Amino acid sequence: MPIYEYVCLDCQERFELLRPIRDADAPITCRKCESEHTSRMLSLFFASSGGRVVAGSGPSCSGCAGGSCATCGH
Numbered sequence: 001m002p003i004y005e006y007v008c009l010d011c012q013e014r015f016e017l018l019r020p021i022r023d024a025d026a027p028i029t030c031r032k033c034e035s036e037h038t039s040r041m042l043s044l045f046f047a048s049s050g051g052r053v054v055a056g057s058g059p060s061c062s063g064c065a066g067g068s069c070a071t072c073g074h
């Protein structure tokens with residue numbers, strides 16, 4: 001199930017939600033001000049799959065012993 005990001009047009013609150021694709025554009029209520037003036041943004045799922053978020057996000061890789069590691073840079 002893909003993650004969708006929504007923005008509230010009234011209070012600018014942004015929030016993410018796991019939803020079935022068929023419900024991606026279903027109405028959703030802002031969790032902050034309960035306004036129904038929300039809009040779906042581009043999916044975070046696709047935005048974060050470009051490699052920038054994944055690489056180096058963990059404290060160490062499986063080949064790391066705490067010293068320098070050519071795989072993850074730690």
Ligand SMILES: [Zn+2]
Pocket residue numbers: 008009010011012013030031032033034035
């Ligand atoms: Zn709101």
